Amino acid sequence: MKLLLSILIATLLQQGNPQSNSQAGSDSTPLKTVELFKKGIDENDMLVICKVMSDEEGTGPLKQASYEQMQSSLEGLSTMWRAKPFTYGETTYTGGNTATSATVKVEVKSLKQEVNFVLEKYGNSWYIFDIEIFFR
């Protein structure tokens, strides 16, 4: 029983490794990352959500050890935005063609919210570093 449990945990850990199962790979864009985040919310798939998140310090993708904390942190947001359509606005890059930072504007009309998703690029992939909500 313990062995089976260990195998199950190991499998889950492997699936949860952001390096082995990157959300968008080399063709990732800030918008695709936010879309993936939204998909995770709508499908209540916290693993997908955690995989597109940066760590709080902005030094790299969220470490697996922090997934549980991030899930708890995003629980309220997730509940609030589930099944609420996102209207995607412009993406603004900081630093031109070699930008490593970008902002994707989103509107959640049903909640009268405007949201800025701030993303950081690590390698070829974009990760959500910050979410700022404007309540109108």
Next chain:
Amino acid sequence: MILGASITVGVMNLQLNRSSEQATENLVRYFDGTLSRNLANDAASYVLGLYADSATLRVQNSAKLSSSIFSDVGDYSLTYSLYDTTINIAKNDHEVVKLVMRAEYGKSVHEVMVYAGTTFGFVPEPIRGAITASGVLDNTIGDLHIDGRNHTEEGELENFGGVYGISSGSAFTNKGKAVIGGTGEDGSDYPASNPANPLSVEQSHNWSNTFPADPDGVFNFPGGTLKEVAKSGVAGSQYVTNPKDLQFPLKGVTYVDLPEGVSWKAAWLGKDPAGILVVHNSSGTARVENIASETPFKGLIIADKMFHIHVEVLGAVMLLSNSLEKKKICTGNHESKILFSREAIQHATYLTSEKGTGWRGKVPIFGWME
């Protein structure tokens, strides 16, 4: 000769007797005067203690105070009244209650008049600014409108009683171009502006290890007091470990005890939030983000860390962590205001004061006249 001496001695005796009577009378008058004075003052304190426990207490017409209060001092009478009135201080009208206490002892009468505030509670000593922190606030405040001048609970400007706009134990750079005003050390008011008048900002304040380590430390309460008040449910207080369990409207003491490393990323405070909001955990890492509400929060917010402040506060904010946001940038909270309000804080803190512990520290006294 003998007759003359007798008359002289008789006159002297008479004068001595008169002087003795006079001295005795003076002594009695002094004794009565002192006693009636002490009675009036002590009785005034007694009534203020009742008032501190029951803010609605009023005695419109002069009434006798029970003579059993100071029974060991003999025959006396105490009459008092306690009613609402208005006084003008520094060109501001203040609603107060006026206590008139009259004590009679022997032939002596003494009257004491006390003007007491109608808003109880207190402003904790560590609150030095509309936003007070030990850590670096540069990235936290964004382009907020921060005003440490004193405001009423409704947001109207008062003429005295303000604090700094920002008080930090660290150096401060206004990176986000926040609009900041406040009251300087000498009591002068500085309207909110960008760039801010440097006298409205206190930076690198030397706390000498007195900066509160936890929310109870802000009030100088024994550890665990606020949590106990929140758990007791008094006046709508609540304690949660998950913000989804909060009941609205927030009032009393709202204690959000977040697990370590967990942020409250969409902190919606609802309509008419008030009281003391605590966001804290034992490791001092509780972080509240995107804090907003339908109407202004009135009272005191104490959090370990805070970011994306989109809430209007009438009262004050205190951030306990020495490690505040360093990298993320808050870009658009200029429509939100943190306005210092002594009145709102007093309303919030009154709840935490124990009943039956007297009026000192609870009831503000505007004047005490004899």
